[in-house]
Amino acid sequence: MSAVAPLIERGTATSRIAAIAAALIIALLAIAPQFLSAGAVDRITALFIYVILAAMWNALAGFGGLVSVGQQVFFGLGAYFSIRLANAGLNPFVALFVSAIVVGAASWPISLFMLRLKNGEFAIGMWVIAALTHLLVNLDRLVQGETGTSLISLNVYDASTRRVTIYWLALASMTALLAVLFGLLRGSTGAAIRAIRDNEDAAASIGVRVTGTKRLLFVLAAFGIGIAGALWLATSITFQPKTYFNVQWTAYMIFMVLVGGIGTFEGAILGALLFFLIETWFGSAGVWYLIGLGATALVFSLLLPRGLWGTLEERFGWRLLPVGYRVRLPINATDTTGEIASPVQTTTSREKA
Amino acid sequence: MSNQIIQGILLGGYYALIACGLSFMFSVMRIINLAHGSLAVLSAFALWLLASRFHISPFLGLLIVLPLMAAIGWALQRFLLERSARGGALLPILTTFGLAIVIDNLLFEQFGADTRSLAPFIGSLSYDSWEWPGNIYVGKLAVIIFMTAVVLLGGLQLFLTHTGLGRSIRATSADPDTAGLVGVDARRAMAVAAAIAMVTVGLAGAFLGMRATFDPYAGAPQLLFAFEAAVIGGAGSLWGTLIGGIVLALAQTLGAQVHPQGFLIGGHVAFLIALFIRLSASGLGLRGLLRLPARKAS
Numbered sequence: 001m002s003a004v005a006p007l008i009e010r011g012t013a014t015s016r017i018a019a020i021a022a023a024l025i026i027a028l029l030a031i032a033p034q035f036l037s038a039g040a041v042d043r044i045t046a047l048f049i050y051v052i053l054a055a056m057w058n059a060l061a062g063f064g065g066l067v068s069v070g071q072q073v074f075f076g077l078g079a080y081f082s083i084r085l086a087n088a089g090l091n092p093f094v095a096l097f098v099s100a101i102v103v104g105a106a107s108w109p110i111s112l113f114m115l116r117l118k119n120g121e122f123a124i125g126m127w128v129i130a131a132l133t134h135l136l137v138n139l140d141r142l143v144q145g146e147t148g149t150s151l152i153s154l155n156v157y158d159a160s161t162r163r164v165t166i167y168w169l170a171l172a173s174m175t176a177l178l179a180v181l182f183g184l185l186r187g188s189t190g191a192a193i194r195a196i197r198d199n200e201d202a203a204a205s206i207g208v209r210v211t212g213t214k215r216l217l218f219v220l221a222a223f224g225i226g227i228a229g230a231l232w233l234a235t236s237i238t239f240q241p242k243t244y245f246n247v248q249w250t251a252y253m254i255f256m257v258l259v260g261g262i263g264t265f266e267g268a269i270l271g272a273l274l275f276f277l278i279e280t281w282f283g284s285a286g287v288w289y290l291i292g293l294g295a296t297a298l299v300f301s302l303l304l305p306r307g308l309w310g311t312l313e314e315r316f317g318w319r320l321l322p323v324g325y326r327v328r329l330p331i332n333a334t335d336t337t338g339e340i341a342s343p344v345q346t347t348t349s350r351e352k353a
Numbered sequence: 354m355s356n357q358i359i360q361g362i363l364l365g366g367y368y369a370l371i372a373c374g375l376s377f378m379f380s381v382m383r384i385i386n387l388a389h390g391s392l393a394v395l396s397a398f399a400l401w402l403l404a405s406r407f408h409i410s411p412f413l414g415l416l417i418v419l420p421l422m423a424a425i426g427w428a429l430q431r432f433l434l435e436r437s438a439r440g441g442a443l444l445p446i447l448t449t450f451g452l453a454i455v456i457d458n459l460l461f462e463q464f465g466a467d468t469r470s471l472a473p474f475i476g477s478l479s480y481d482s483w484e485w486p487g488n489i490y491v492g493k494l495a496v497i498i499f500m501t502a503v504v505l506l507g508g509l510q511l512f513l514t515h516t517g518l519g520r521s522i523r524a525t526s527a528d529p530d531t532a533g534l535v536g537v538d539a540r541r542a543m544a545v546a547a548a549i550a551m552v553t554v555g556l557a558g559a560f561l562g563m564r565a566t567f568d569p570y571a572g573a574p575q576l577l578f579a580f581e582a583a584v585i586g587g588a589g590s591l592w593g594t595l596i597g598g599i600v601l602a603l604a605q606t607l608g609a610q611v612h613p614q615g616f617l618i619g620g621h622v623a624f625l626i627a628l629f630i631r632l633s634a635s636g637l638g639l640r641g642l643l644r645l646p647a648r649k650a651s
Contacts, residue, residue, distance in 0.1 A: 067446045069387065113625070116632045119442040120385025124580050131577060132621035135614065247573060251454055254447060287462045294454030301447040302433065305440045
């Protein structure tokens, strides 16, 4: 057995087909507004935003090992800075992206504090940051406390132009963020990220820049969630701090990632899709819907911590968009060890008996 | 000004009380229970239900609710925390967060959005006060809460250092495998610790309901207060929690003086300052709570 060299694989035939399929789906989504109703365009825009949220939270928690319950801070800030920039005279659509850059920049000093915290302390420390930021945003006279304000400068565009533009911006942001994340995870940074998640001390001892790598993920996640918040503002126009700085946004992110599969690239996307469907069907159930989400997250973390995708991947060896390498023994070697070796052992033990 | 300081210190007693269970569970089980605040609110609702439906005074109600909270703590450890802790450090955070969402929304489903208070059920105690020299009035309830916090923290300290069960809890938290080798039932020790923590949470919930109003979503702010008090308290002993609670309350009082909305901001800023000091001095912080008695005993 030791004579057989293991195969180190990354791209497989399946993953190449998956990459082509992903490109086709994105192309199809890009032309979809021409065939869809206004309501459907709005709903699918929401789906894109959910995918961004799930992918960004998964990057932080699933790959970086940093579970935050305060990510709503970046969602809220993304919306808030958009309002502020648009109020200062910037084109509202441009403001959405400048705002996300400001959010990313603001996350840098926050990371200096927060990344020194570990596990639960980091999780809840971020929540304190979110609560504090919410209160500070409320002090802004433009926002008028919980009354909130609106992105009025979007009103110069007519409703259908606005709807389709936001749809395309959301699709482009989602695609770009997923591509950046995918590239990052496949490169040497990706290896460093996974090394840190698995064992921070060991990673540091072999020369991985632990703090720098974590900070990169933290800022990327803040930037992405900032875009999501800005886009959400663009779709709903009104900004009420209570709605945007609500911990439920993080609850949604946790739900999507836990159900889809924490730490798998495809899992976050699957989770967002499932969340979107569940929300479409059961969202009107109000409080029972929230109880269901909480309970589902609870059950998944206890019984199926790898999520749906993680479990499927483990069982069937699926890899659609592989971000890591996989070491596998050639087929005939697996046969010898897996299929034949065990019956032999059983016979010997039987002979002994 | 001295009036505000005294009121602040007394409010700090409440924060120490609610922080007590959080830091106890963290130091023993290495878990930050994100459902902490929601469980306190659950206890307040249970007492409210007993008082409004069955006319049981909240103080008598504690005789029913505290054992119930202990049972919840035991079950929580056995069925949720123990299981999720095996999956690494991240899963318990997610599990307890899911639990918090379920508790909050079930309470909302059951009791609606109205704010409630236990004050109507404790007679004149909710507004009785003593006059201290210098024209300062201190509420009797606030003093009772403060004294309860001191007795509870002191009692826990004594329990951990001077009883067999306390020592086995400390041994298990330090090293469960080695504790197991010398005959400590680690599972039992952890379940007992969780039960004790939930009793303190139940008490905190009772006082939350007596001194203020609460609603189904009041758990999150309570969790943040508890966490802030514990972090500000930093290294040392359970007494650090009391100091942390007092500092948090004083910072809030000061914040309220500066700006009408400064109450909560003051507390959050104090938390960040404490964090900054702690990180630059690389102190032990929350992690170090309860460590001092362990070192003394060894």
